[in-house]
Amino acid sequence: MLLRTRIAVTFFLLVAAVLAAALAVVSAANRHNAQREVGRQLDVGARVFLRALETNREQLTQAAQAVAADYAFKEAVALRDTDTLASALQNAGARLGAAVEVLTTLHGRVLAASGTNIKPGMPFPLARLLRPGGMQDGNSAILVADGRIYQLVAVQVRSPLPVAWVVMGFALDTKAARELAAPTALALTLSVRSGSVWTTPITTLPRGAARSGEMVTRSITLVKRPQLEVVATLSRSLTDALAPFERLTRVLFLIAGASLVGSAFAAFWLARNITRPLRQLTDAVDHIRGGAYDVPVSVHRRDELGVLAEGLQVMQRAVSTRDQAIRRLAYDDPLTGLMNRTAFVEALTTALAAAPAGPVAVALINLHRFRRINEHLGFAVGDAVLVTIAARLTAPPAAGAAVARLNADQFALFTRLPPGADTTAWGLALQSRLAEPAVVHAQPLDVHATIGLAAAPADAAAAEDLMRCADLALEYARREKRALASYLPTLTPPARDQLSLLGELRRALDADELRLYFQPKWEIASRRVAAAEVLLRWQHPARGLLGPGVFLPFAEQTGFIRQITRWTLDQAAAQGARWQNAGTPLPLAINVTVDDLADASFHLSVARALERHGLDPALLTLEVTESGFIDDPKQALRMLKALAALGVKLSIDDFGTGYSSLSHLAHMPVDEVKIDRSFVQQFEADPEFAAVVRSTIDMGHRLGLRVVAEGIETESAAVLLGRMHCDLGQGYLLAKPMPLTEFESWLRGRARVAPAVRTGTVVAPTGGRQRANKGFPA
Amino acid sequence: MNPRRSVHAALVSAAVAVAALLSGGRCARATAVTVQVKSGTGAPAVDAVVLFEPRDRTPPPAHADAIIDQIHKRFSPHVTVIRTGTSVTFPNSDRIRHQVYSFSPAKVFSMKLYAGSPKKAVVFDKPGLVVLGCNIHDTMLAFVLVVNTPYFAKVPASGSASFDLPPGRYSMRVWDEALGTPVPARPVVVAAAPLQLSIALDLAGAHDPVAAWP
Numbered sequence: 004m005l006l007r008t009r010i011a012v013t014f015f016l017l018v019a020a021v022l023a024a025a026l027a028v029v030s031a032a033n034r035h036n037a038q039r040e041v042g043r044q045l046d047v048g049a050r051v052f053l054r055a056l057e058t059n060r061e062q063l064t065q066a067a068q069a070v071a072a073d074y075a076f077k078e079a080v081a082l083r084d085t086d087t088l089a090s091a092l093q094n095a096g097a098r099l100g101a102a103v104e105v106l107t108t109l110h111g112r113v114l115a116a117s118g119t120n121i122k123p124g125m126p127f128p129l130a131r132l133l134r135p136g137g138m139q140d141g142n143s144a145i146l147v148a149d150g151r152i153y154q155l156v157a158v159q160v161r162s163p164l165p166v167a168w169v170v171m172g173f174a175l176d177t178k179a180a181r182e183l184a185a186p187t188a189l190a191l192t193l194s195v196r197s198g199s200v201w202t203t204p205i206t207t208l209p210r211g212a213a214r215s216g217e218m219v220t221r222s223i224t225l226v227k228r229p230q231l232e233v234v235a236t237l238s239r240s241l242t243d244a245l246a247p248f249e250r251l252t253r254v255l256f257l258i259a260g261a262s263l264v265g266s267a268f269a270a271f272w273l274a275r276n277i278t279r280p281l282r283q284l285t286d287a288v289d290h291i292r293g294g295a296y297d298v299p300v301s302v303h304r305r306d307e308l309g310v311l312a313e314g315l316q317v318m319q320r321a322v323s324t325r326d327q328a329i330r331r332l333a334y335d336d337p338l339t340g341l342m343n344r345t346a347f348v349e350a351l352t353t354a355l356a357a358a359p360a361g362p363v364a365v366a367l368i369n370l371h372r373f374r375r376i377n378e379h380l381g382f383a384v385g386d387a388v389l390v391t392i393a394a395r396l397t398a399p400p401a402a403g404a405a406v407a408r409l410n411a412d413q414f415a416l417f418t419r420l421p422p423g424a425d426t427t428a429w430g431l432a433l434q435s436r437l438a439e440p441a442v443v444h445a446q447p448l449d450v451h452a453t454i455g456l457a458a459a460p461a462d463a464a465a466a467e468d469l470m471r472c473a474d475l476a477l478e479y480a481r482r483e484k485r486a487l488a489s490y491l492p493t494l495t496p497p498a499r500d501q502l503s504l505l506g507e508l509r510r511a512l513d514a515d516e517l518r519l520y521f522q523p524k525w526e527i528a529s530r531r532v533a534a535a536e537v538l539l540r541w542q543h544p545a546r547g548l549l550g551p552g553v554f555l556p557f558a559e560q561t562g563f564i565r566q567i568t569r570w571t572l573d574q575a576a577a578q579g580a581r582w583q584n585a586g587t588p589l590p591l592a593i594n595v596t597v598d599d600l601a602d603a604s605f606h607l608s609v610a611r612a613l614e615r616h617g618l619d620p621a622l623l624t625l626e627v628t629e630s631g632f633i634d635d636p637k638q639a640l641r642m643l644k645a646l647a648a649l650g651v652k653l654s655i656d657d658f659g660t661g662y663s664s665l666s667h668l669a670h671m672p673v674d675e676v677k678i679d680r681s682f683v684q685q686f687e688a689d690p691e692f693a694a695v696v697r698s699t700i701d702m703g704h705r706l707g708l709r710v711v712a713e714g715i716e717t718e719s720a721a722v723l724l725g726r727m728h729c730d731l732g733q734g735y736l737l738a739k740p741m742p743l744t745e746f747e748s749w750l751r752g753r754a755r756v757a758p759a760v761r762t763g764t765v766v767a768p769t770g771g772r773q774r775a776n777k778g779f780p781a
Numbered sequence: 782m783n784p785r786r787s788v789h790a791a792l793v794s795a796a797v798a799v800a801a802l803l804s805g806g807r808c809a810r811a812t813a814v815t816v817q818v819k820s821g822t823g824a825p826a827v828d829a830v831v832l833f834e835p836r837d838r839t840p841p842p843a844h845a846d847a848i849i850d851q852i853h854k855r856f857s858p859h860v861t862v863i864r865t866g867t868s869v870t871f872p873n874s875d876r877i878r879h880q881v882y883s884f885s886p887a888k889v890f891s892m893k894l895y896a897g898s899p900k901k902a903v904v905f906d907k908p909g910l911v912v913l914g915c916n917i918h919d920t921m922l923a924f925v926l927v928v929n930t931p932y933f934a935k936v937p938a939s940g941s942a943s944f945d946l947p948p949g950r951y952s953m954r955v956w957d958e959a960l961g962t963p964v965p966a967r968p969v970v971v972a973a974a975p976l977q978l979s980i981a982l983d984l985a986g987a988h989d990p991v992a993a994w995p
Contacts, residue, residue: 072919074882074916077884078884080884081884081889161914161919162882162884162912162914163912163913163914163915163919163920163921163922164912164914164922164990164991166884
């Protein structure tokens with residue numbers, strides 16, 4: 004229930020209860036008062052009634068006495084002059100309106116009578132009129148004769164001794180009853196019981212009134228004898244008595260009703276007055292919850308609600324301030340002041356949603372060598388470089404563009420290009436902006452950036468998808484050693500494949516879908532086969548044969564690469580052992596990743612594989628990329644030493660692409676260094692590259708290492724490398740990677756360099772050239 | 782006892798003595814008879830009237846006078862016994878006027894309002910009980926007993942009425958205003974010897990002096 008309704012209803016019920024109680028009390032008091040009033044009226048009425056009877060008696064007495072005292076009347080009595088007596092009696096009675104006038108002897112024999120059918124000589128019940136033993140005048144009595152009720156008085160006639168009685172009386176009929184009851188305002192009923200029968204009473208009550216309504220009565224017994232009883236009953240209708248009180252109660256009800264309605268309105272008004280600001284406060288709270296801090300709290304009062312509103316406003320400001328601070332932390336990169344990833348994606352989303360005109364290009368920029376700068380020159384320099392790069396990227400502030408730093412050495416950029424503009428051109432412009440060395444503390448530092456490009460709506464429509472496209476392009480550029488790459492649909496493994504790839508890889512291992520491919524390493528001078536590098540292909544049941552670029556980077560990201568390495572190790576060891584046992588041993592090289600080197604038990608896995616297949620350790624070479632030393636150089640070195648102790652050969656793969664220098668190699672137990680294909684493919688045209696290749700070969704030889712050139716595709720390159728005394732070569736010029744059977748048939752009839760003789764002891768590393776000289780014909 | 786009443790009693794005694802003197806001339810041999818009259822409680826029935834009527838002869842009417850005074854709105858004496866034919870005067874000793882009337886069958890008369898002594902006397906010529914009243918003073922009441930015998934007496938304070946009766950046969954009658962019924966006449970034979978009689982009256986019942994008169 005709403006607070007407003009609750010307050011209003013409570014208030015209303017309270018008032019209703021008070022009114023009901025008051026009305027009940029008043030009603031009860033009214034009824035009580037009416038009853039008491041009626042009782043009082045009856046008391047008074049009874050006294051008045053008796054008083055009226057007494058007055059009757061006095062009048063009768065006086066009239067009778069007047070007659071009895073008259074000398075002429077006395078004389079008539081003495082003379083027994085009946086007619087005279089009767090007329091005298093009638094005369095006196097008529098004056099008073101009496102109904103009965105009788106003269107009797109002292110013993111009650113009628114002497115004369117008037118107005119009734121009483122005749123002289125009849126007995127008269129005089130004794131009823133006299134008090135026992137008394138002979139006084141004016142005693143009154145109620146007599147019943149012929150069904151009529153009379154009030155009678157007897158007075159003595161004295162001359163001077165009592166000689167007769169004058170009896171006079173009124174008839175108590177309806178008219179008399181009305182006169183008797185008149186001063187009392189009550190109804191009078193006279194009831195007569197003759198024997199045990201109550202005769203029809205004389206009453207002033209309207210017909211049927213006795214039955215309708217509630218009557219309060221007071222009875223006065225006038226005569227009570229065994230055979231006769233006369234009762235006067237005074238009555239009052241309680242309904243009539245209550246009438247004025249009922250009117251009062253009705254007025255009270257009207258007043259109560261009016262006040263109830265009034266209180267209802269007051270209650271609702273009051274409740275609304277309380278709840279309206281509450282609802283406004285609730286609205287304000289809703290605004291704050293929704294993040295709208297600039298909507299003022301519109302409650303201005305001096306009461307508690309006003310205080311609450313002020314508090315809410317203060318809270319709103321505090322929350323707003325903190326929200327801004329949190330927003331800065333959440334969306335900004337504190338070092339460069341650029342956006343962070345979250346803010347960037349939001350801004351990108353907004354930009355994409357804003358206007359469809361013109362493509363939105365996104366660039367992901369990765370700085371390489373940056374980690375080296377941090378390591379060798381300190382974080383302060385690294386930070387300075389980052390700030391410089393950030394400044395360059397934001398240099399011409401562009402509308403509809405944003406720059407963010409995503410992580411340590413990665414930046415992101417998006418901009419709205421004019422319709423039809425080339426994304427790649429924009430990427431190249433970016434690249435040229437970053438090409439300049441960053442100058443920190445007057446020291447120029449080369450910063451190489453790799454850029455991945457993607458554009459909406461061509462590549463993807465949503466911000467996150469666009470980011471992923473750019474990321475894929477960046478990955479591609481890095482893998483392909485290119486400075487810049489644009490997203491191509493072929494780069495995208497379907498999103499579902501990405502998610503299920505790990506599961507598929509597991510299945511591939513179990514279902515034996517991975518295949519070993521062999522690419523020969525050959526002696527450049529003699530063109531004899533010296534060894535082979537084991538490469539992986541995935542015979543995918545649905546997608547066909549997949550190159551390592553499709554699944555190995557993902558395996559590396561997920562750590563699944565370890566299982567793959569072990570599987571490869573085992574397979575290669577098995578194959579090597581088969582050839583070894585067949586008497587045609589061929590040294591095999593497998594690739595080992597950073598994760599493998601980080602695995603403290605990796606050397607034990609290698610030892611077990613050799614042991615299991617009985618392969619001469621000297622016939623196994625583990626190729627490690629330079630990046631393997633970056634994360635944890637000490638652990639990597641420890642592992643290399645442990646592996647070397649097993650007698651296996653170690654080779655530095657992709658030499659020249661990383662940050663390692665040959666001087667580092669001097670402290671490592673390596674046997675071989677492989678010059679990266681990017682050098683080999685360009686050294687013919689570029690003298691600088693040629694110098695790098697030449698110096699690498701010389702330095703390697705000087706350190707006692709065998710030097711392998713990767714990616715030899717032309718005869719001229721092979722000749723030139725031979726001239727530079729490069730020991731071994733690898734590349735399409737001689738052979739591409741081949742599955743086992745193809746490789747074996749390819750090998751057949753080829754001249755081979757004899758591998759080192761199995762001695763059962765660790766073979767010390769020796770120069771390739773010397774070993775090459777020990778070659779034997781296939 | 783009221784002193785005035787004793788004065789009147791003495792007057793009555795004087796009248797009796799006169800009567801006795803008148804008759805005594807012929808009958809010297811009279812016998813003393815005393816009658817003791819008591820009420821039911823044993824108290825003397827003062828003012829009760831006792832009379833002896835000779836049974837052998839009828840006494841001659843007397844021509845005597847009597848006075849019934851009116852003092853302080855009272856008749857005095859209250860009870861008067863006279864022989865038939867006696868003239869009674871009704872002097873008014875009060876300063877207010879009085880009226881005297883009687884509706885008794887023995888003597889019906891009425892006097893107009895008067896003051897002082899009226900010139901005319903009223904002659905009570907028939908025996909019987911006459912009740913006197915005053916028309917304007919209801920409380921005034923007097924009894925006049927008109928009798929045919931000279932032997933009567935009112936009972937004095939001592940309770941004993943005394944008579945000197947010639948020997949012979951008599952009927953003794955007793956009346957009192959407090960009686961309700963007549964007392965039966967008692968036959969008395971008077972011889973030479975003094976006679977002492979006694980009678981008890983029932984005065985406790987309803988009073989009806991008229992009915993009590995024989």
